[in-house]
Amino acid sequence: MHSIQYSRAEIEAMVEEADNAGLYVSAHVYTDKSIRRCVELGVRSLEHCNLIEPDTAKLAAEKGCIAVPTLVAYDALALEGEALGLGAAEFAKIDTVRSGGLRSLEIMRDAGLPMAFGSDLLGELRKYHCMEFELLAKVLTPAEIIQSATLVGAKLCHLEGKAGIIAEGAFADLIVIDGNPLSDISLLQGDGMHMPVIMANGRVVKSRP
Numbered sequence: 001m002h003s004i005q006y007s008r009a010e011i012e013a014m015v016e017e018a019d020n021a022g023l024y025v026s027a028h029v030y031t032d033k034s035i036r037r038c039v040e041l042g043v044r045s046l047e048h049c050n051l052i053e054p055d056t057a058k059l060a061a062e063k064g065c066i067a068v069p070t071l072v073a074y075d076a077l078a079l080e081g082e083a084l085g086l087g088a089a090e091f092a093k094i095d096t097v098r099s100g101g102l103r104s105l106e107i108m109r110d111a112g113l114p115m116a117f118g119s120d121l122l123g124e125l126r127k128y129h130c131m132e133f134e135l136l137a138k139v140l141t142p143a144e145i146i147q148s149a150t151l152v153g154a155k156l157c158h159l160e161g162k163a164g165i166i167a168e169g170a171f172a173d174l175i176v177i178d179g180n181p182l183s184d185i186s187l188l189q190g191d192g193m194h195m196p197v198i199m200a201n202g203r204v205v206k207s208r209p
């Protein structure tokens, strides 16, 4: 939990090599110290960030970083951890990042640090993917959450103007929602339960009469 893991020289080398290849570095970071080191050295995508502090969030915003909070990862582990064989020490770590997660959303929003939607769920736990919406809604507005899953996600993936937007020249990825998600974000949950029509790249892939 308190280990930084990579030296400055190592991170610098990774950032330089990624930049040479026209790419950027994404780091899985929890503690304020590790996030700060990554931000200072040019890492662009900051996954998790549960224990970020305001000064680091401000610096990350200034440097053009994008954070990817993944609150559901810890709630899913809390729900299923016992069956997965996790012990008391693992549960204590999960509690730390879980309670820090909601605070981190406030800190990052107030600092103007953009957040992209993510879940970090693996294997069987993927079924909890949509729960991320309700966890984010404890702090963020529906509009902020929708932007994180569309515009900000597209920006992070270098797909601005292509994904996450309805515009000429963009991928025709569209969903029809049975209701107004700006007043009820839970409409985005349930694995498409409230989405009668889904279009991917101009083709209708789901159409429920």
Ligand SMILES: [Zn+2]
Pocket (backbone or CB within 6 Å): 028, 047, 048, 120
């Ligand atoms: Zn991770």
